[in-house]
Amino acid sequence: MAKRPTVEEELAEIKSQLGVLQQQVEEIQKKLEGPFVPVAEILRRRGLAFRRANPTDNLLLPPKISPAKEHQFYEMMKRYSFRIFLRELIARRDSSSPSRPTSLQRFCSPEVEEEYLLILLRCGILRERKSGIALAHDGVRNFGGTLEWFVAQVMEREFSSSAIWGVRLDHLKSGGDYDVLSWVEGNLLYLEVKSSPPKHIEGSEIGSFLDRVEALRPNFAILLVDTELRMKDKIVPLFGEELADKEVATGPGEAKPIRRLFDETFLIQDQIFLTNSRPNLISNLARILRWWLGSKGNRAMEAGDD
Numbered sequence: 194m195a196k197r198p199t200v201e202e203e204l205a206e207i208k209s210q211l212g213v214l215q216q217q218v219e220e221i222q223k224k225l226e227g228p229f230v231p232v233a234e235i236l237r238r239r240g241l242a243f244r245r246a247n248p249t250d251n252l253l254l255p256p257k258i259s260p261a262k263e264h265q266f267y268e269m270m271k272r273y274s275f276r277i278f279l280r281e282l283i284a285r286r287d288s289s290s291p292s293r294p295t296s297l298q299r300f301c302s303p304e305v306e307e308e309y310l311l312i313l314l315r316c317g318i319l320r321e322r323k324s325g326i327a328l329a330h331d332g333v334r335n336f337g338g339t340l341e342w343f344v345a346q347v348m349e350r351e352f353s354s355s356a357i358w359g360v361r362l363d364h365l366k367s368g369g370d371y372d373v374l375s376w377v378e379g380n381l382l383y384l385e386v387k388s389s390p391p392k393h394i395e396g397s398e399i400g401s402f403l404d405r406v407e408a409l410r411p412n413f414a415i416l417l418v419d420t421e422l423r424m425k426d427k428i429v430p431l432f433g434e435e436l437a438d439k440e441v442a443t444g445p446g447e448a449k450p451i452r453r454l455f456d457e458t459f460l461i462q463d464q465i466f467l468t469n470s471r472p473n474l475i476s477n478l479a480r481i482l483r484w485w486l487g488s489k490g491n492r493a494m495e496a497g498d499d
Contacts, residue, residue: 209264210262212261233357242364243360245360246358248358251338254339255318265316269312276343278309280388340386341386344373348377348478352377354376354377354378358374360373368401370405371405374411377486384417385416388419390418390422391420391423391424391426391428400438402416413485416466417474418470432467449462454481458480
């Protein structure tokens with residue numbers, strides 16, 4: 194059982210909170226000094242109305258979490274094993290002993306599991322019950338909403354690009370559901386985030402993603418599958434099949450090959466990127482942004498050549 198925090202640990206948390214507040218003040222100053230344009234304003238300028246953004250009903254985070262604890266949770270979310278841990282906790286939320294999901298031994302040691310449980314208890318994401326440790330927010334159905342929140346935070350905190358998540362746009366043929374939208378140096382970015390492994394992703398989901406890209410017409414889009422498994426085995430062929438089907442439906446056009454940029458990151462139709470979380474989710478996004486903003490069109494500087 195995870196132990197309760199000591200006085201020293203509480204003092205350390207207060208110190209951490211002061212550091213986070215200082216960081217937030219510095220971030221606000223940067224936004225005031227630079228062109229930080231809210232995505233909501235960009236959508237309104239394009240005549241796009243939305244009925245929902247940044248929903249909290251499916252988030253693991255408590256509604257009134259402190260800035261320090263939110264920052265700590267965000268930093269932990271950078272770890273792939275931590276995200277896998279959270280998915281397992283959610284999947285086992287009705288288990289008789291949710292505090293000890295045995296399948297996690299593949300992803301972390303008992304010591305790391307104890308560390309994760311303690312952090313989640315401190316953040317108010319888990320709570321202790323007579324039957325064991327359980328999720329504090331009973332309404333969380335899956336990990337998708339929290340992962341969308343995290344990716345939106347990555348865009349803002351790591352790349353100084355405004356972002357919103359869980360967006361529902363009105364009057365679009367595709368249905369209008371967008372996981373993450375971000376404004377990156379004058380470019381509207383649509384990020385589709387998949388928390389399921391490739392084997393659970395079907396062609397219809399790829400087709401719906403392509404439909405949403407066509408309906409919104411962002412400057413570029415990224416399909417991010419939060420996995421360390423290879424993309425070329427299933428997801429890349431699914432893209433090929435869906436693109437072929439759309440070509441049959443719309444008539445022949447100039448076919449553009451799906452090409453690898455680096456590792457398991459691919460470029461599709463010179464506008465859509467497919468990537469995973471290996472070796473690191475944030476570094477993969479950084480390399481994609483670098484390619485789009487700096488190396489695009491210059492084959493001598495493509496990401497796969499460095």
